[in-house]
Amino acid sequence: MTNRSKLKQLNEEIIQCRRCARLVAWREEVARVKRKAYRDQDYWGRAVPGFGDPEARVLVVGLAPGAHGSNRTGRVFTGDASGGFLYPALYRAGFANQPQAESRDDGLTLKDLYIAAVAHCVPPANKPLPEELDNCQPYLERVLEILQPKVIVCLGRIAFERVLRLYSVRNPAWKFGHGALYRLDAAHGSWVLCSYHPSQQNTQTGKLTTAMFDQIWTKAKSIIDEDT
Numbered sequence: 001m002t003n004r005s006k007l008k009q010l011n012e013e014i015i016q017c018r019r020c021a022r023l024v025a026w027r028e029e030v031a032r033v034k035r036k037a038y039r040d041q042d043y044w045g046r047a048v049p050g051f052g053d054p055e056a057r058v059l060v061v062g063l064a065p066g067a068h069g070s071n072r073t074g075r076v077f078t079g080d081a082s083g084g085f086l087y088p089a090l091y092r093a094g095f096a097n098q099p100q101a102e103s104r105d106d107g108l109t110l111k112d113l114y115i116a117a118v119a120h121c122v123p124p125a126n127k128p129l130p131e132e133l134d135n136c137q138p139y140l141e142r143v144l145e146i147l148q149p150k151v152i153v154c155l156g157r158i159a160f161e162r163v164l165r166l167y168s169v170r171n172p173a174w175k176f177g178h179g180a181l182y183r184l185d186a187a188h189g190s191w192v193l194c195s196y197h198p199s200q201q202n203t204q205t206g207k208l209t210t211a212m213f214d215q216i217w218t219k220a221k222s223i224i225d226e227d228t
């Protein structure tokens, strides 16, 4: 089975998933009530699958769908301010064919990069509960198994902590910080790279600037380039 078909199968399972009752109720409620500006649109209102290159060496791990972003459009980081900050950066670094991400059929493709999440359903107040992260963790494990990425870019502390947990890393010296880089597996040559999440809370306050974000993707690129 190719990576493409394995990921396709995985994503079909994710889309059907109803494991977290609270999140299922919330994603459907948001899709029913809608934001005024999008009242004429059909919201996705389901779990949002991963997206990207099935042969990616860079895996991006995000937090969870945005209520009126990917919970509306059905594609990760698509249709909201976080995606409006992420995809232009991926485009500048050569990981995306275009900076725009508006809908599932906007022509966006990713090269050597795949985007997953620690929770595939929108949580109330953007805060998934620990048990919901536990429920969703097998999906992330399977993406990691399929791709065996060289670089895992963790967008935010929660993604970082989940990835460490998955690899059974218990090193107190490994702390989350923007640009922090750790060698995960010497034999496989894989790395974990931390970044602040491109949420409006970070980008509008200047905690995460365009230059800071570009450094992350330049670093990820340099690691995979060393590998070729």
Ligand code: SF4
Binding pocket: 014, 017, 018, 019, 020, 023, 024, 047, 119, 120, 121, 132, 135, 136
């Ligand atoms: S968050 Fe993950 S485990 Fe929970 S319902 Fe959504 S896809 Fe399923």
